[in-house]
Amino acid sequence: MDWTALWLSLQLAGWTVVILLPVSILMGRVLAYRKFAGKGLVEALVMLPLVLPPTVFGFYLLVSFGAASPVGQFWQTMFGEPLVFSFEGLVLASVIFNLPFAIQPAQRGFESVPVEVREAAACCGMSPSRSLWTVELPLAWPGLLTAMVLTFAHTLGEFGIVLMVGGSIPGETKTIAIAIYDRVQGFDDSGAAIMSAVLVAISLVTITLTYWLSARVGRRLG
Amino acid sequence: MTLDVIVQAQGPIPLDIAFQVEPGELLALVGPSGSGKTTMLRTIAGLWQPDKARIAVQGQLWLDSATGFSLPVHRRRVGVVFQNYALFPHMTAVQNVAAAIDHLQGAARKVEALRLLELVNLHGLEGRKPAELSGGQQQRVAVARALARRPDALLLDEPFSAVDRATRDRLYTEIIALRAHLAMPVVLVTHDMNEAQLLADRLVVIAGGGMVAAGPTGTVMADPRALHAMGIREAAAMLGAVVKGHDADGMTALHTSAGPLWLPRLDVVPGTRVRVRIMAHEVILSRARPEGLSAQNILVGRVVELLAGDGPAMMVRLALGEDVILARITRRAAQQLALEPGDQVHAILKSMSVARDHIAADTQP
Numbered sequence: 001m002d003w004t005a006l007w008l009s010l011q012l013a014g015w016t017v018v019i020l021l022p023v024s025i026l027m028g029r030v031l032a033y034r035k036f037a038g039k040g041l042v043e044a045l046v047m048l049p050l051v052l053p054p055t056v057f058g059f060y061l062l063v064s065f066g067a068a069s070p071v072g073q074f075w076q077t078m079f080g081e082p083l084v085f086s087f088e089g090l091v092l093a094s095v096i097f098n099l100p101f102a103i104q105p106a107q108r109g110f111e112s113v114p115v116e117v118r119e120a121a122a123c124c125g126m127s128p129s130r131s132l133w134t135v136e137l138p139l140a141w142p143g144l145l146t147a148m149v150l151t152f153a154h155t156l157g158e159f160g161i162v163l164m165v166g167g168s169i170p171g172e173t174k175t176i177a178i179a180i181y182d183r184v185q186g187f188d189d190s191g192a193a194i195m196s197a198v199l200v201a202i203s204l205v206t207i208t209l210t211y212w213l214s215a216r217v218g219r220r221l222g
Numbered sequence: 223m224t225l226d227v228i229v230q231a232q233g234p235i236p237l238d239i240a241f242q243v244e245p246g247e248l249l250a251l252v253g254p255s256g257s258g259k260t261t262m263l264r265t266i267a268g269l270w271q272p273d274k275a276r277i278a279v280q281g282q283l284w285l286d287s288a289t290g291f292s293l294p295v296h297r298r299r300v301g302v303v304f305q306n307y308a309l310f311p312h313m314t315a316v317q318n319v320a321a322a323i324d325h326l327q328g329a330a331r332k333v334e335a336l337r338l339l340e341l342v343n344l345h346g347l348e349g350r351k352p353a354e355l356s357g358g359q360q361q362r363v364a365v366a367r368a369l370a371r372r373p374d375a376l377l378l379d380e381p382f383s384a385v386d387r388a389t390r391d392r393l394y395t396e397i398i399a400l401r402a403h404l405a406m407p408v409v410l411v412t413h414d415m416n417e418a419q420l421l422a423d424r425l426v427v428i429a430g431g432g433m434v435a436a437g438p439t440g441t442v443m444a445d446p447r448a449l450h451a452m453g454i455r456e457a458a459a460m461l462g463a464v465v466k467g468h469d470a471d472g473m474t475a476l477h478t479s480a481g482p483l484w485l486p487r488l489d490v491v492p493g494t495r496v497r498v499r500i501m502a503h504e505v506i507l508s509r510a511r512p513e514g515l516s517a518q519n520i521l522v523g524r525v526v527e528l529l530a531g532d533g534p535a536m537m538v539r540l541a542l543g544e545d546v547i548l549a550r551i552t553r554r555a556a557q558q559l560a561l562e563p564g565d566q567v568h569a570i571l572k573s574m575s576v577a578r579d580h581i582a583a584d585t586q587p
Contacts, residue, residue: 120308122295124322138312
């Protein structure tokens with residue numbers, strides 16, 4: 001059992017969720033409530049990682065994070081180390097790759113808040129930010145929860161992107177999914193089996209918890 | 223605290239409407255659906271921005287398209303009761319009301335919210351979520367929540383349309399009683415002429431985005447232009463009466479300034495002042511006092527005015543004691559009776575022609 005790899009995967013998933021939560025609230029809310037020119041294009045761009053093969057997506061990220069790219073150069077001058085094949089690069093790739101898993105359910109969550117309830121909040125004297133905290137988030141949170149759980153579970157199991165952008169550096173970019181692949185390549189079937197089972201267990205627990213929480217919310221709202 | 227509204231929008235919804243509402247006054251915007259009355263309410267609240275409009279409350283500007291000024295919705299001190307109430311589903315009744323209170327904090331806020339719930343007769347139900355309340359109870363929470371901000375203007379958007387007839391009847395009585403506590407201008411949007419007549423001091427009749435008639439409720443209800451827009455069968459007038467007592471055969475005796483009136487049993491205590499809506503097309507006029515008639519109510523009145531329309535009918539304004547009612551009769555009948563202003567006539571009112579929800583409690587002394 002490669003505990004370092006598991007811990008790295010959990011950290012990667014955790015950071016991805018932490019970064020994507022505010023992003024999905026912001027983007028999900030805008031896409032749910034606003035009508036603007038190019039909205040369809042934005043929605044399509046957000047969904048793109050869902051349809052592209054992870055290797056293709058990973059290839060483009062690798063190119064755009066590389067030392068020759070503006071993003072890579074900026075990172076190098078800011079932090080003095082390359083962005084590719086680092087944990088930070090992996091987090092950034094994971095954030096971008098998980099946009100559809102985070103934003104889509106968040107958008108559905110905000111869309112479930114009736115227009116007149118939002119209007120009532122404004123007519124009750126609530127500023128947009130107070131309306132977000134006291135009315136919209138309490139009503140949209142099943143969608144946000146789904147978004148975060150999907151992101152977390154999906155990041156734990158991601159393989160192609162991680163391999164393309166991160167490589168397989170132990171303690172830095174070697175996640176549990178990569179570790180399992182390595183074990184299989186090295187004919188260590190029992191090691192791969194244990195790690196796979198652990199991953200299944202974690203995923204199952206996370207999803208079950210989500211369903212249980214959503215059902216409780218459903219009852220609470222009648 | 224006068225509410226001053228001028229809207230002259232070109233599109234997408236053309237509107238050309240202007241009115242003023244005094245503090246404590248209830249103005250009803252009436253008209254068929256799609257006439258623009260709800261858009262007017264949304265404009266006042268700030269939920270809709272027409273290209274040309276000016277809205278001010280007691281000199282404080284809320285919207286002025288000429289200078290491009292528009293106060294954000296949450297900064298306008300407005301109370302709105304939405305058609306489907308739009309309560310916050312995750313909050314209890316008392317939390318819904320407290321959410322709109324911004325002038326108090328902590329415990330004082332809850333005390334005020336409970337006081338408002340008591341004002342709308344919801345004592346004991348403060349811990350329930352909207353889904354656990356009946357339609358009528360939800361409407362009361364919505365009214366309490368709209369009042370919670372101490373609004374400078376209260377806006378009611380078809381607030382009675384989602385409840386059954388019996389509940390509506392009770393809510394009318396409650397709103398009439400509640401008005402004694404309201405010092406702000408109130409605007410009611412409705413397509414129900416009975417509702418407008420029972421509740422409003424003044425009417426603005428809207429059709430196709432324009433004003434057809436405006437003025438005191440009694441005057442507008444006799445205005446042929448207004449009646450054309452609202453449907454001629456809505457013509458009616460209010461007759462004030464005091465409940466005298468209940469008879470064993472199920473009839474209630476009332477006293478009007480023109481004489482006694484009998485109606486099917488009203489569940490109110492003797493001494494209660496009521497206003498009865500008399501439909502113009504249900505009134506029969508007679509020169510001589512008729513004998514051997516099934517109709518129970520024969521009141522003596524005097525012709526005030528004869529209003530001819532385009533069709534075969536005409537409207538007679540008739541003074542009955544201190545009130546003026548309307549009678550819609552044919553032009554031919556008016557000629558046969560040779561009716562002239564000042565003539566004495568008998569108005570015959572069938573007891574059973576008065577619907578229960580056409581009678582409202584009257585809180586005015």
